[in-house]
Amino acid sequence: MSNQSLGNRVQTELKQAVLSGLLPDSDHEKAELLLERLQKPVRLAILGMPESGKSRLLNLLVGADVIPQGVHLPTMQLVYGDSEKSVCTLADGSKEVFNAVDADMIAGLSPVFVEMQMPLPALNKISVLEVVAPNDTNAVHRASQWASKRTDVALWCTRGFTEPEQRIWATMPDLIKDHAFCMVTHADFLKAQGLYEAAVGAISAAAGDEFNAVLAIATNQALSARRADGTVDKDVMRESGGSALISAVLKQVDRGRQSAVDQGDILLHQHADLLAPLKDAPVAPAPAPEPEVEPEPAAPVAAPEKAQAEAPKATEAPAETKPATRDAISRLREIAARKNVSRDLAFEEAAKPAETPAAEPEPEPEAAPEEEVPVEVAAEPLQPATRDAYEHVIAYLEERGAELASVLEKQGEDGPAEVMTMAVDQIQWLCDYLNENGDAADSSLQRTRDTAFDAADMVQLMQMEKQGTAALEAISLMLQIKRELQADLAA
Incomplete structure (x- = not known):
């Protein structure tokens, strides 16, 4: 499923969940905030x-x-x-x-x-x-x-x-x-x-x-x-x-929206049983983003x-x-x-x-043009050893991500704390594995290693601060890393 179709589905289902009143009060508020962001x-x-x-x-x-x-x-x-x-x-x-x-x-x-x-x-x-x-x-x-x-x-x-x-x-x-x-x-x-x-x-x-x-x-x-x-x-x-x-x-813009999509998807999965009656309800078309703020x-x-x-x-x-x-x-x-x-x-x-680059504050502006062209950066092909490492990591993250979602779903209030502990361990595994595998000549691998080590810092910090949404954010972070690996493989 493409990121766009996932986003449309999550936005539609979040809207249905919010309108249904089936979510617990605390998660109802989270769903409203995520829907607003989308x-x-x-x-x-x-x-x-x-x-x-x-x-x-x-x-x-x-x-x-x-x-x-x-x-x-x-x-x-x-x-x-x-x-x-x-x-x-x-x-x-x-x-x-x-x-x-x-x-x-x-x-x-x-x-x-x-x-x-x-x-x-x-x-x-x-x-x-x-x-x-x-x-x-x-x-x-x-x-x-x-x-x-x-x-x-x-x-x-x-x-x-x-x-x-x-x-x-x-x-x-x-x-x-x-x-x-x-x-x-x-x-x-x-x-x-x-x-x-x-x-x-x-x-x-x-x-x-x-x-x-x-x-x-x-x-x-x-x-x-x-x-x-x-x-x-x-x-x-x-x-x-x-x-x-x-x-x-x-x-x-893209990262912010994708993070909201990930957290919304996890929240919906966490309350799948409560929201099951909505499956039989007519499905409204995916809402178009509201332009005005x-x-x-x-x-x-x-x-x-x-x-x-x-x-x-x-x-x-x-x-x-x-x-x-x-x-x-x-x-x-x-x-x-x-x-x-x-x-x-x-x-x-x-x-x-x-x-x-910004220039002196007051020159004569030209008429606003209609089109801008993105900056294209040629992606370097991955070496076979890096490809193998990425594929192994993606499979690992998919398996562990399912485990984390299952813990959140089954353990209720005790779930987030255990999820954070698991997320810290799993991202640390990711750091160790990437540090020992892949081809060091790949610039993509070095960036991914850096990202993994900073992700480990971040989840440890969130664990210490005991933020209310930390568990969802930790899972979202792992999904983000997985998507970036998939993008590098597809390049």
Whole structure:
């Protein structure tokens, strides 16, 4: 069964399970959350200090000149809509609604928050939150914390990732860091000055493992790759770093959805007996993903103090960085980002932006093109010894995965703890086996070994933290590793 058909089945069955009321209360809530993740676009937030190139990056990601050069708007949420619509929240709490998206008109109202709805193809996959705050460390800190509760993937735009920025980012939740990219948004300027390598190296060192990856982008160059006739200069887009950005976002979108599919499938299997009556019920067609995302503009981050009541208060941004025992998920994601696996190309074509390094904040944007081409990476053929090792591991994971699901199903409340113990043992076996088998000349094998060792760190950490969903996440992780091995075998 393809990942797409599995996703459609899980989404349909989760919806039936939620509507049926047959699930226990705690798992009913989990099913609702998973269903919501599958139905709605991934929430992407663009963060950073003022004048760091956030608006230009937004235009690039959605393939349209939503925020023209020189127009300053407050924090805004851009979501899909069949027609254009703007909902402006004013400082007194009142709202102005327009059946159009006109940045100049909106700016004239001086709103504190704006929701824009537009029929842009990219917004079928992502919604975009651009976070705007005054040029003050504490204000940016509060705004970033506010946004972290409304974000799945984050882009931190920077020109140097200074110490104040590092302190702000250090306070962000680890879960956000695992799905975040540090965007160096003036790559063209750095190259012109001969400072590119040194600057990006310094930023990468300062960022450490606080991000999934550090990406340099010349945003203006990327925007100029879009011609007036809607076509894209692929070479310019690739050179600018736009293609790398789109590819990175695509992988996060794909991984997030697949994780939800895996966890939903496991939850359905766990309660198969309770849900058995639904098998005889008429099966509704697989629900199409709902394009629009309900943003939560209750506390616009750009509002004055009185309008920012919901935003977390902080007298100053904490000075310390991450805890010594950094969540291993970030390292796992970092390795996964290096995988040469081509993912869902539909979004790239829909989003129509190409990867590019960010440039100076204010160049003339080109008309948004209609199409973007994915970056293709030639996969190296696996050596026979590596193929044999992968096939053995896949068979092992399939067998052990069935055992884990059976334990969850049969042992009720005691199941998750035993599953975690088994998962730790099984992933440790995976590390040992891959370390001793396969052909070391295969770059794929080395990446897989790295992934396995970081997966072992992660499940051990989850076991110690005793998270409520840890058992499902551990099984999901094993399924993810199995799929990546299958993809390498099929390449």
